[in-house]
Every structure is written in C-alpha cells, then in structure tokens.
Amino acid sequence: MLNIKSGRHVELEQRVLNRVIWRAGDTSRDPRWPGWDFTIDQVDTPGSDVAVGVCLTHDVGTAVKRHLAAALPGVGRLLLATPQGGANSRAVASGQHAFDLAESLAQRINAERQVCGRVHLFIAAPNTFTFFLGQRQPSMGSITLYEFDFEGQNGGGYAPSIALPIVLAALGS
Numbered sequence: 001m002l003n004i005k006s007g008r009h010v011e012l013e014q015r016v017l018n019r020v021i022w023r024a025g026d027t028s029r030d031p032r033w034p035g036w037d038f039t040i041d042q043v044d045t046p047g048s049d050v051a052v053g054v055c056l057t058h059d060v061g062t063a064v065k066r067h068l069a070a071a072l073p074g075v076g077r078l079l080l081a082t083p084q085g086g087a088n089s090r091a092v093a094s095g096q097h098a099f100d101l102a103e104s105l106a107q108r109i110n111a112e113r114q115v116c117g118r119v120h121l122f123i124a125a126p127n128t129f130t131f132f133l134g135q136r137q138p139s140m141g142s143i144t145l146y147e148f149d150f151e152g153q154n155g156g157g158y159a160p161s162i163a164l165p166i167v168l169a170a171l172g173s
Contacts, residue, residue, distance in 0.1 A: 012095070012128045022095030022128040033097045034084040036104060040077055040112070041065075047074035048117040052109055054133075055082040056091045056101070056125035063148065064122045067158040075120060079112050081105055092126050102132035109140050118142045122158060137164050 011023040043051075051072065053064040061080050068075050083091040083101075092098050113119055119140055123130055137143055147161040 010131070012131060014095070014126055014128045017089070022098060022126075024095055024099040024132070026095040027093070027097070029096060029100065030093065033093050033100070034091060036101070036108070037082045037084050038108060039080045039082075041080070043068055043075050043078055045073045045076060047072075047076040049075045049120060050109070050113050050117055051075045051078045051120040051122065052105075052112075053078065053080045054105065054121070054123040054125050054129075055080060055087040056123075056129060057089055058087050058124045060122050060124045060148075063158065067122070067146070071158075072120060074118070076117075077112065079108070081108070087124070092129055095128055098126060098129040099132050102129055102136060105133060106136035106140055113141060118144060121145045122148075124148075 009023065011021050014020050014022040049072070051064060051068055053060045055061065059082070061078075064078065064080075068078065085091070092101065109119055119142065121133075121143055123133075123145070142163070142165065144163045145161050146158040148158055149156050
C-alpha cells in the first residue's frame with residue numbers, strides 16, 4: 001500500500017512487448033495519447049454501488065455484466081472506461097500516460113459513486129496503470145478489486161481479490 005501522498009518516486013517494470021521501466025514523468029505528455037471514452041449502463045438492480053470496467057488492453061464489458069447479474073445485486077450502475085480508439089496492447093504509451101489515465105479515471109469514479117456506495121473494479125490494463133489507480137484509493141472510497149480466472153482453476157469468471165480500505169477489528173480483552 002503506497003498512497004499517492006507518500007511522496008515516493010516509484011518505477012515499475014512493465015512488460016508490454018519487451019521489458020521497460022515505467023514511472024510518472026518518464027516521458028513528456030503527448031496530446032496524441034488517447035484519453036477515455038466513458039459509458040454508463042444502468043443495471044437491473046437499484047443498488048447504490050457502482051461497478052467500473054477498465055478496458056485498456058481488452059474489453060471486459062460482457063464478462064463484467066455477466067458477473068454483476070450473477071453475483072452483485074448491490075450494483076446499480078456500470079461505468080465502462082475504454083481508451084479512445086479502443087482497447088489494445090498499445091493503448092498506454094508510457095508511465096506518464098498510465099499516471100494521467102489513472103488520475104482522470106479516479107476523478108470520474110468520484111463523480112459517479114453515490115454516498116456510501118462501494119466501487120467494484122474490474123481491470124484489464126498494464127500493471128503500472130493499476131498501481132497508479134490503486135494509489136488513489138483513499139479518494140475513491142471503499143473498493144473491491146476483482147480478478148479474472150483465465151486458467152479456469154476456480155470455475156472461470158471473476159472473483160474478488162482485495163477489498164480496501166482494510167478494516168482491522170479491535171481485539172477484545
């Protein structure tokens with residue numbers, strides 16, 4: 001857990017087509033980098049939670065909708081975030097681009113979530129982007145991150161992997 005306010009400079013090895021080191025500030029901002037296209041879907045339940053599907057490397061929309069219908073009745077809306085031009089392995093150009101995308105997505109999540117609602121995150125993206133988004137968790141409120149079972153070891157589909165903030169119960173005397 002390394003909050004954005006920690007002041008630490010972090011470099012991450014990103015494996016796109018080869019191994020590169022990505023960090024905030026690793027390149028100058030380029031106005032040609034794709035930003036986000038957002039869509040909002042009202043889900044069939046009236047819940048106060050919001051699900052967020054991040055489709056940077058591939059489209060997760062169909063799988064997320066299937067999971068919401070089967071397992072998350074408390075979700076009332078689905079925000080899908082797709083890079084302009086569509087999801088692909090080159091949708092994120094650098095660490096700075098990942099940082100900027102994380103910043104703008106966190107702002108949009110804050111605008112969409114309802115008071116006391118949990119955010120359910122489903123992410124197909126480079127790990128550097130996911131790290132930068134995770135640094136903004138305090139501003140996004142309560143979050144559950146989901147992992148897709150690509151190998152089919154646990155029935156396929158999504159399963160919750162971590163819930164934040166972590167609340168430690170006080171030990172009784």
